[in-house]
Amino acid sequence: REGLTEPRAAGSSAAMAERAARRCCLGWDFSTQQVKVVAVDAELSVFYEDSVQFDRDLVEFGTQGGVHVHKDGLTVTSPVLMWVQALDIILEKMKASGFDFSQVLALSGAGQQHGSVYWKTGASQVLTSLSPDLLLHEQLQACFSISNCPVWMDSSTAAQCRQLEAAVGGAQALSRLTGSRAYERFTGNQIAKIYQQNPEAYSHTERISLVSSFAASLFLGSYSPVDYSDGSGMNLLQIQDKVWSQACLGACAPRLEEKLGRPVPSCSVVGPISSYFVQRYGFPPECKVVAFTGDNPASLAGMRLEEGDIAVSLGTSDTLFLWLQEPTPALEGHIFCNPVDPQHYMALLCFKNGSLMREKIRDESASGSWSEFSKALQSTEMGNGGNLGFYFDVMEITPEIIGRHRFSAENREVLAFPREVEIRALIEGQFMAKKIHAEALGYRVMPKTKILATGGASHNRDILQVLADVFGAPVYIIDTANSACVGSTYRAFHGLAAGTDMPFAEIVKLAPDPRLVATPTPGASQVRDHPNVFVALAL
Ligand SMILES: Nc1ncnc2c1ncn2[C@@H]1O[C@H](COP(=O)(O)OP(=O)(O)O)[C@@H](O)[C@H]1O
Numbered sequence: 417r418e419g420l421t422e423p424r425a426a427g428s429s430a431a432m433a434e435r436a437a438r439r440c441c442l443g444w445d446f447s448t449q450q451v452k453v454v455a456v457d458a459e460l461s462v463f464y465e466d467s468v469q470f471d472r473d474l475v476e477f478g479t480q481g482g483v484h485v486h487k488d489g490l491t492v493t494s495p496v497l498m499w500v501q502a503l504d505i506i507l508e509k510m511k512a513s514g515f516d517f518s519q520v521l522a523l524s525g526a527g528q529q530h531g532s533v534y535w536k537t538g539a540s541q542v543l544t545s546l547s548p549d550l551l552l553h554e555q556l557q558a559c560f561s562i563s564n565c566p567v568w569m570d571s572s573t574a575a576q577c578r579q580l581e582a583a584v585g586g587a588q589a590l591s592r593l594t595g596s597r598a599y600e601r602f603t604g605n606q607i608a609k610i611y612q613q614n615p616e617a618y619s620h621t622e623r624i625s626l627v628s629s630f631a632a633s634l635f636l637g638s639y640s641p642v643d644y645s646d647g648s649g650m651n652l653l654q655i656q657d658k659v660w661s662q663a664c665l666g667a668c669a670p671r672l673e674e675k676l677g678r679p680v681p682s683c684s685v686v687g688p689i690s691s692y693f694v695q696r697y698g699f700p701p702e703c704k705v706v707a708f709t710g711d712n713p714a715s716l717a718g719m720r721l722e723e724g725d726i727a728v729s730l731g732t733s734d735t736l737f738l739w740l741q742e743p744t745p746a747l748e749g750h751i752f753c754n755p756v757d758p759q760h761y762m763a764l765l766c767f768k769n770g771s772l773m774r775e776k777i778r779d780e781s782a783s784g785s786w787s788e789f790s791k792a793l794q795s796t797e798m799g800n801g802g803n804l805g806f807y808f809d810v811m812e813i814t815p816e817i818i819g820r821h822r823f824s825a826e827n828r829e830v831l832a833f834p835r836e837v838e839i840r841a842l843i844e845g846q847f848m849a850k851k852i853h854a855e856a857l858g859y860r861v862m863p864k865t866k867i868l869a870t871g872g873a874s875h876n877r878d879i880l881q882v883l884a885d886v887f888g889a890p891v892y893i894i895d896t897a898n899s900a901c902v903g904s905t906y907r908a909f910h911g912l913a914a915g916t917d918m919p920f921a922e923i924v925k926l927a928p929d930p931r932l933v934a935t936p937t938p939g940a941s942q943v944r945d946h947p948n949v950f951v952a953l954a955l
Pocket residue numbers: 417418419447448449450730731732733771772774775786870871872873874875876879
């Protein structure tokens with residue numbers, strides 16, 4: 417995987433001295449394939465970036481793409497202790513590189529959305545009395561009632577989804593209440609499955625966290641509340657009233673409210689950092705922890721999305737999200753509480769066949785090389801000579817479909833394409849599907865629309881060119897593809913201003929403007945308006 421493997425800041429003594437003087441905020445991201453961190457100074461410049469990749473750096477857990485897919489092909493989990501150990505590794509790396517933790521004013525973070533962590537009765541006691549002489553994973557071994565946590569790729573809860581929708585008067589009613597119809601990966605349905613299949617483990621659970629609030633709890637040394645924005649991905653939170661829905665809680669599992677704790681606004685300071693981090697790493701005792709949120713909401717903050725813009729995140733999952741003034745819940749897509757403005761909302765579409773699907777086609781048709789993959793995109797024409805393809809090796813979320821579907825220029829389904837055609841078909845098909853589903857939510861590209869791209873695949877300019885051509889809009893990136901980490905530092909700075917009513921936009925006004933990286937090629941509308949797009953519309 418082509419993530420960052422070395423700390424970005426140079427190890428020279430000059431760089432270390434410069435770093436030593438920099439007051440900063442840290443932003444964390446506990447995402448599907450790795451834990452990442454960035455440090456941002458008071459001028460909002462990123463001066464440190466690092467990551468730990470689960471498959472490569474924690475091989476003993478045997479994950480692929482950060483997860484275990486179970487025999488049924490539907491259940492997908494990640495070991496909770498792998499996440500804890502990744503945090504230990506990255507903190508030790510920072511310490512070894514001379515990172516000056518005493519300058520950290522505040523920190524916040526993000527987590528892959530929907531995944532859940534089950535803290536065993538008594539874990540709270542362990543969290544509050546951690547010894548600075550030991551690593552976190554050495555002390556938290558016995559703290560979880562479920563060691564393999566369900567994550568967003570799980571699609572094993574169809575039965576629980578139907579039960580939840582039935583309990584509240586149907587899919588539309590659930591969507592009006594919580595922002596989404598029942599989705600298999602949404603946490604309420606995952607909790608219901610655990611309660612039904614493993615009632616003993618459920619009864620021994622004193623607290624249930626999202627991945628985001630779990631990570632915040634490690635820094636806090638006590639249970640962090642769930643924030644409104646990530647809490648919107650659970651099918652449990654009433655997104656307008658910002659309280660748990662009693663009907664949904666009751667339909668999922670008993671005594672759930674006490675295990676979840678009260679949700680809080682996303683910009684809340686949830687407490688000072690735990691003494692463990694002060695004593696072991698030298699954080700100042702007054703360093704603030706700002707509520708962690710979902711990785712997509714954190715990216716919205718990191719990209720400083722404005723109304724009318726569209727964000728496309730090309731991480732393990734592909735997601736597309738927008739800023740919304742008013743919630744417009746529908747049967748497709750999700751409405752979340754906005755992570756930076758408590759009055760507003762965001763819309764999100766999630767596509768499961770993102771980077772891992774692109775990697776498969778890269779391995780099959782480009783000898784495993786992104787540069788070969790790019791050459792194929794450069795050597796083929798926009799519109800792909802009328803050939804179109806849709807590739808869903810795992811059950812897609814938007815829409816629910818599986819399999820590879822290729823159509824020739826004559827609109828006949830075919831079984832294979834030449835290698836270069838296959839690669840362009842994949843990328844054009846992925847972006848056409850995103851555009852069509854965004855339009856179904858009411859989104860229209862306007863003359864001043866900017867597309868803000870992020871995530872691992874946003875390193876690839878040839879992929880971004882296809883994005884510009886398919887959407888007919890310019891594509892911008894921010895300085896790092898880690899927008900969830902950067903957004904977390906911005907949210908931490910916002911937290912420092914808590915109580916002053918300072919709007920988020922004011923906090924981030926010094927941040928560097930996004931950079932233009934691709935504009936639509938003249939004539940690109942033929943890609944968008946090809947008649948085979950109707951095939952895509954039917955998906
Ligand atoms: N040059 C590249 N071209 C296309 N995809 C890339 C490139 N470099 C990295 N990626 C993709 O980025 C993915 C990781 O994205 P990232 O946003 O870091 O993931 P996550 O945050 O979900 O862990 C990898 O799975 C890889 O397929």
